[in-house]
Amino acid sequence: MAQGRESGGRHLLxxxxxxxxxxxxxxxxxxxIESLRPGQLSVTIVSTPRxxxxxxxxVPPGSSIRFAELPFAPSDHGLPPNAESGDVIPFMSWGSFYTAIDSLRxxxxxxxxxxAGREGRENVCIVADVFLGWTAECALALxxxxxxxxxxxxxxxxVIFSLWVRPPAFPPHAxxxxxxxxPDxxxxxxxxxxxxxVVIPEDVAVDPIMAFLRRTLHLNLRHSGGILINTSEEIEAEGLRLIGKLSALPTFAVGPIIGCPTRPNAVDAQDEGHDSCIEFLDSKPAASVLYVSFGSQNTISASEMMELARGIEASxxxxxxxxxxxxxxxxxGEFRAEWLPVGFEERATAAARGVVVRRWAPQMRILAHASTGAFLSHCGWNSTLESLWHGVPVVCWPLVSDQMFDSRVLRELGVGVEMAAGRVHGGLRSVGGWEHVRDVLETVLGDGAKAGDxxxxxxxxxxxxxxxVGADGEAKGSSVLAMERLLDGAFR
Structure with a gap:
């Protein structure tokens, strides 16, 4: 079941x-953690075999990071046998996926x-995802x-934790x-x-997904000893105040934590078209190219995709x-050309105007390139941090959950403009079609005052x-100091 669990004193799971x-x-x-405390802590990442x-x-050669595999049988829960990641789970099957993950307990x-028996209970600390609230219950029992x-x-x-538990009342037909x-x-x-x-079902009292989310939040806030957050004081002072008020737990802003390619399974892969992305950027002026991605498990409707393509072409x-x-x-799964306007890809290629890649692109390399001028994003937090890290303005199209409020953070920081909002409700259809897309792109990529600001x-x-995070190498930044406080207090 597990691999690489040699004795190492203090141990983070x-x-x-x-x-x-x-x-x-x-x-x-x-x-x-490995870089901050080399040889002082054992770190093991726990997950399923795939x-x-x-x-x-x-993980680079010579790293001390270890791994432990937990047996997992998605097909026992009505899911495809290879469904070990949410990236391959259809939107409507997430209730079954949550149930399947509970079987890992x-x-x-x-x-x-x-x-704990080998190293001593005082030398073990679990750092778990917020969606695995039962791990806090396990830690208490053990x-x-x-x-x-x-x-x-x-x-x-x-904000979404508050919405899970105490959503505000809107009038009918709002x-x-x-x-x-x-209320919070x-x-x-x-x-x-x-x-x-965020709270998608109309009747939240009987929805199994909302019941899961409320329970996992309750277990975390009741039994955990603190919260690590992939952010920094400089980026989210107000957000840190709110999460501290809601949780009443010690909080540690340890981010931005980025640096690994967007998809671990593709680290060694030379997917067709990825080099063409960089070659295309090399051929364009500084801050001129729009990068479009809705992340690893988000997408828009077919009609919205068609209008987005028309707007991009018109821009x-x-x-x-x-x-x-x-x-x-x-x-x-597989993308079909018919979901884009007839001849869209061919015209873009012939005019050296655009590159369309399937599912995954080398996002960090694209955002790091001087020719990238804006990122049309679903505002997932990883993508949000990567855009901030590379200094790229964002055209915001949040779809679900915390993305709705990550977009707000970007806009209030002065680096985001909202194109549309919502996947289940709202979306591009509620604010306009391709003309709206064209106009928003001009606002961000054009020569106007807004784009310059x-x-x-x-x-x-x-x-x-x-x-x-001390990337300049000169001093310990706020997030480095928070990480040190976290590690110093993680063991009795």
């Missing part, structure tokens, strides 16, 4: 949720019990320490842009479109677009993000 947007930050957290295999390929308890790691931002987490204050945070107002893409801006099957066809502010935040 890192247990991410089974999705690339969670696995990657946990891997980068492990690398950060995920461990991918993560191993992203017995082998995880066995792993922790064995480790007498070891527990901390929660939020791979999302502080502001987005605080307009998508109507606002109500949060009266100074924070949420739009109806934001609520309906005349060069682009790189990582496409996935539209929402209605998620289970099919966004570029200047993005450059400033790039420096702040890097200083927080």
């Amino acid at each position: 890192l247990f991410p949720f089974l999705a690339q947007g969670h696995l990657i930050p946990f891997l980068n957290l492990a690398k950060r 995920n461990v295999a991918g993560l191993r390929r992203a 017995p082998p995880f308890e066995e792993l922790v019990s064995e480790l 007498g070891v320490q527990h901390r929660v790691f939020l791979t999302s931002g502080a502001y987005g987490s605080a 307009d998508l842009n109507d606002e109500q204050p949060l 945070f009266p100074d924070v107002r949420v739009r109806y479109v934001e609520l309906r893409n 005349g801006r060069p682009f790189i677009w990582a496409v996935r099957a539209p929402a209605e066809y998620e289970e099919e 966004m570029r200047r502010r993005a450059a400033e935040l790039k420096e702040l993000a890097r200083a927080a």
Whole structure:
């Protein structure tokens, strides 16, 4: 079941949720800990066999990071046998996926019990994903320490946690842009479109997914000893205040934690078209190219994809677009040319105007390139941090959950403009078609004052993000100091 569990004194067990947007930050957290405390701590990442295999390929030779595999049988829960990551789970099957993940509890308890018996309970600390609340209950029963790691931002987490438990009441037939204050945070107002893409079912009292989310939050807040957050004080001072108020737990802003390629399973792969992305950027002027990606497990509808393509083409801006099957066809997986306007790819290629890649693009390399001028993003927190790290303004199209409020963070920081919001409700259809897309892209990529202000502010935040983690090599930033406080207090 487990591999590489030699005795090593103090031991951190890192247990991410089974999705690339969670696995990657946990891997980068492990690398950060290894670099800060070389030889002083043993770090083991716990996951299922397919995920461990991918993560191993992203660990450099000589690393001390270890891995433990937990047996997992998705087909026992009505899922495909290879469904070990949320990236391959259709949107409507997430309830079954949550249930399947609960089956990891017995082998995880066995792993922790064995480790605590060998190393001593006082020398073991579990750092688990917020969606694995039962690990906090396990830690209490086994007498070891527990901390929660939020791979999302502080502001987005605080708001969606509040919405899970105490959503505000909107009147019947509310307009998508109507606002109500949060009962937990009266100074924070949420739009109806934001609520309906976080608390999706109308009758939350009987929805199994909402029941799962509320229970996992309750277990974490009741039994954990602190919260790590992949953010920094410089980026999210207000969000950190809110999450501290809601949780009443010690909080540690240890980010931005980035640095690993976007998809561990592709670290060694030379996927067709990825080199062409960089070659295309090399051929374009500075800050001119639009990069489009909705992340590893998000997509838009077929009609919205068609309008987005028309708007991009009408803008005349060069682009790189990582496409996935539209929402209605998620289970099919493979992308079909018919989901884009007739001749769209051929015209873009012939005019050297754009590159369309399937599913995955080398995102960090694209954002790091001087020719990238804006990122049309779903505002997942990993993508948000990567855009801030590289100083790239964002065209925001949040789809679900905390993305709705990550978009707000970017806009309030002065580096984001909202194109549309919502997957289940709202979306591009609620604000306009291709003309709206064209106009928003001109606002961000054009020569106007707004575009200039966004570029200047993005450059400033790039420096702040890097200083927080000591990337300049001159001083310990706020996030380094927070990590040291965390590690010093993780063991009795």
